[in-house]
Amino acid sequence: MKNYKADAIRNVCVLGHGGEGKTTLTEAMLFNAGLLDRMGRVEDGSTTTDYDAEETKRHISIATALAPFEWKDSKINLIDAPGFFDFYGEVYEAMALADSAIILCSAVSGPVVGTEKAMTMCKKASMPRMLVVNQMDKENANFDKCMEAIKEKFGVSAAPIQLPIVEKGAFVGYVDLINMTAKRFDGKNEKEIPVPADLASHAEELRESLVEAVAECDEELMEIYFENMDLTHDELVKGINIGVLSGMLTPVACCCAASNIGVTTLMDNIVKLMPTANMCKARPAVNAKTGEPVEVKMGGKLAAQVIKTVADPFVGKISIFKVYSGAISAAVSPYNSTQDKTEKSGNVFIMRGSKTIPVDAIVEGDIGAMAKLQFTATGDTLTDASEPVKFDPIDFPLPCINLAVTAKKSGEEDKVFAGLNRLTEEDPTMRIERNAETGDVLICGLGEMHIDVICAKLRNKFKVEAALSDPRIPYRETIRSTASAEGKHKKQSGGAGQFGVVQIKFEPKDDGDFEFVDAIVGGVVPNQFIPAVEKGLVEAMKKGVLAGYPMIGVKATLYDGKYHPVDSKEVAFKSAARLSYKAACAKASPVLIEPIYRYDIQVPMDYMGDIMGDISRRRGRLIGSNPLSDGQTEVIAEAPLSEMFKYATDLRSMTQGRGSFRSEFVRYEDVPANVAQKIIENAKKEEEEEE
Numbered sequence: 001m002k003n004y005k006a007d008a009i010r011n012v013c014v015l016g017h018g019g020e021g022k023t024t025l026t027e028a029m030l031f032n033a034g035l036l037d038r039m040g041r042v043e044d045g046s047t048t049t050d051y052d053a054e055e056t057k058r059h060i061s062i063a064t065a066l067a068p069f070e071w072k073d074s075k076i077n078l079i080d081a082p083g084f085f086d087f088y089g090e091v092y093e094a095m096a097l098a099d100s101a102i103i104l105c106s107a108v109s110g111p112v113v114g115t116e117k118a119m120t121m122c123k124k125a126s127m128p129r130m131l132v133v134n135q136m137d138k139e140n141a142n143f144d145k146c147m148e149a150i151k152e153k154f155g156v157s158a159a160p161i162q163l164p165i166v167e168k169g170a171f172v173g174y175v176d177l178i179n180m181t182a183k184r185f186d187g188k189n190e191k192e193i194p195v196p197a198d199l200a201s202h203a204e205e206l207r208e209s210l211v212e213a214v215a216e217c218d219e220e221l222m223e224i225y226f227e228n229m230d231l232t233h234d235e236l237v238k239g240i241n242i243g244v245l246s247g248m249l250t251p252v253a254c255c256c257a258a259s260n261i262g263v264t265t266l267m268d269n270i271v272k273l274m275p276t277a278n279m280c281k282a283r284p285a286v287n288a289k290t291g292e293p294v295e296v297k298m299g300g301k302l303a304a305q306v307i308k309t310v311a312d313p314f315v316g317k318i319s320i321f322k323v324y325s326g327a328i329s330a331a332v333s334p335y336n337s338t339q340d341k342t343e344k345s346g347n348v349f350i351m352r353g354s355k356t357i358p359v360d361a362i363v364e365g366d367i368g369a370m371a372k373l374q375f376t377a378t379g380d381t382l383t384d385a386s387e388p389v390k391f392d393p394i395d396f397p398l399p400c401i402n403l404a405v406t407a408k409k410s411g412e413e414d415k416v417f418a419g420l421n422r423l424t425e426e427d428p429t430m431r432i433e434r435n436a437e438t439g440d441v442l443i444c445g446l447g448e449m450h451i452d453v454i455c456a457k458l459r460n461k462f463k464v465e466a467a468l469s470d471p472r473i474p475y476r477e478t479i480r481s482t483a484s485a486e487g488k489h490k491k492q493s494g495g496a497g498q499f500g501v502v503q504i505k506f507e508p509k510d511d512g513d514f515e516f517v518d519a520i521v522g523g524v525v526p527n528q529f530i531p532a533v534e535k536g537l538v539e540a541m542k543k544g545v546l547a548g549y550p551m552i553g554v555k556a557t558l559y560d561g562k563y564h565p566v567d568s569k570e571v572a573f574k575s576a577a578r579l580s581y582k583a584a585c586a587k588a589s590p591v592l593i594e595p596i597y598r599y600d601i602q603v604p605m606d607y608m609g610d611i612m613g614d615i616s617r618r619r620g621r622l623i624g625s626n627p628l629s630d631g632q633t634e635v636i637a638e639a640p641l642s643e644m645f646k647y648a649t650d651l652r653s654m655t656q657g658r659g660s661f662r663s664e665f666v667r668y669e670d671v672p673a674n675v676a677q678k679i680i681e682n683a684k685k686e687e688e689e690e691e
Contacts, residue, residue, distance in 0.1 A: 017114025
């Protein structure tokens with residue numbers, strides 16, 4: 001591949017719902033560009049960009065993959081992104097690498113939730129985009145019906161640039177609405193034909209709508225349109241370019257990727273209509289020394305950002321980056337301004353699926369990779385040490401489901417956790433953390449399939465297996481009334497004895513902390529033993545009197561006791577304190593309490609009733625709701641953590657993938673008596689089994 005400047009490079013990500021042909025379209029483009037002898041198939045696990053073992057096994061895209069190719073004196077860095085919501089962290093990486101997007105939509109189903117999400121993300125990121133109606137060869141494919149749904153969901157800014165020609169249910173060609181010419185597919189080529197008479201009127205209507213939409217994108221073109229009531233071909237193309245770059249216009253094309261029909265025309269339209277790398281702004285950045293905002297422009301010193309990390313079992317860690325200014329070559333030792341470390345120079349290459357292709361340099365506007373960078377992680381900035389900048393980090397979605405993870409085989413715990421930590425390098429949406437309260441090691445991800453794939457990668461890459469289970473709930477115990485009890489420890493079996501007696505009052509404390517009060521008068525318990533009493537209580541409260549969960553929210557007042565001048569020791573008073581704790585707290589109305597979390601749930605208005613009913617079934621309560629933009633509503637609720645483990649999965653099911661949520665701990669509350677009884681019984685059974 002020859003060297004290209006930024007004005008001939010297009011970085012385009014392919015987005016959309018799962019199963020709508022993104023990987024197949026990528027494969028067709030690589031084939032048309034002469035890089036493949038034959039097109040691979042997702043069903044066969046033979047495509048270029050679905051190369052991971054889990055992708056070939058599941059027949060879905062799991063990771064974002066690169067597919068650069070040359071077309072019409074341009075370099076197109078095509079970026080194939082997953083469509084399944086469990087892997088949306090990869091979509092964020094694809095969008096960070098890209099300057100524009102192709103959003104696929106099925107000609108059968110029309111725009112679905114994945115289409116909506118992709119459009120929303122592009123609008124939020126101000127990313128130029130083109131909609132492509134794919135699968136035109138399928139039974140019940142209907143372009144006109146699909147366009148009606150697109151305009152209903154996304155407005156009149158979505159304007160078709162093609163009208164498909166369908167004969168006896170077969171997609172055989174298209175009318176080019178920009179040129180008002182027609183093409184018929186003839187094997188590998190396209191043959192120009194007259195516009196079919198039965199489509200002429202409809203094509204004129206669509207072209208008129210396209211011209212109107214384009215004119216609204218630019219004042220100069222608007223004036224020309226009002227004068228002539230039309231735009232020339234060149235004016236129309238110029239207007240589409242302006243509209244696409246500004247986000248005011250979304251061209252809609254059509255094709256059938258599986259049969260490779262209309263794909264070369266789509267490739268032509270990418271070159272003709274989508275912005276080049278030099279037309280797009282770099283990510284927001286600051287001066288690494290002063291923290292002041294700076295605008296990174298092409299033509300300056302090196303400024304690149306690592307967008308994705310791949311843990312390759314053979315090559316090691318591969319860092320994929322986008323260069324916004326300057327260039328990276330084997331002669332450059334890039335300075336990592338995020339970590340304040342200088343990396344060693346190394347070979348640079350481009351990636352096409354799993355294949356690495358060595359190049360002399362990666363220039364501004366282009367995407368490349370380096371292997372074995374020692375200090376660099378996803379999101380870090382590689383820059384020139386003399387003028388260091390730092391790009392904003394990528395705002396990845398937060399994990400929303402946690403499962404406890406252990407080694408399947410005893411003795412392999414270290415291997416499992418080491419492998420999982422390695423995998424966090426390539427997946428910023430997963431986390432491994434230890435719950436200090438329960439002792440569980442938690443694997444946190446975006447969904448059950450996400451976590452399942454992580455465990456499969458652990459097995460494939462590191463040859464160890466993990467076992468998953470529901471995490472333990474960090475229940476607590478507390479008391480609701482006041483009680484006192486004597487604790488007496490006396491031991492005499494020859495030799496030195498042990499003696500200590502304490503009288504302690506236990507009462508509830510609202511803030512959940514433990515408070516110890518020394519109310520001894522007259523030295524009935526000598527000062528040197530009082531710390532031992534407090535220590536004994538602290539140790540004892542690690543285990544509650546109902547189910548063995550930690551006791552919180554207690555004030556303990558030591559008000560009386562006895563000692564022996566010879567036999568009293570610290571250990572005796574510690575034991576006496578524990579005895580007093582058990583006896584008094586059993587009488588002080590002990591209760592089991594559970595963590596309550598706040599949930600900020602964002603869903604379309606239509607799902608409000610379902611969400612509220614579901615929260616009620618989970619022992620939750622509605623706090624309020626706030627209207628958001630685009631017909632979304634934020635539902636604010638509180639619910640017990642124990643009822644919300646699989647909420648990420650259930651919410652997607654209830655809302656067809658349109659819902660999302662954030663959560664945070666707020667407080668502890670009493671567990672209802674009927675639920676508490678089951679928890680206590682289970683805790684006692686587990687204790688008996690351990691014994």
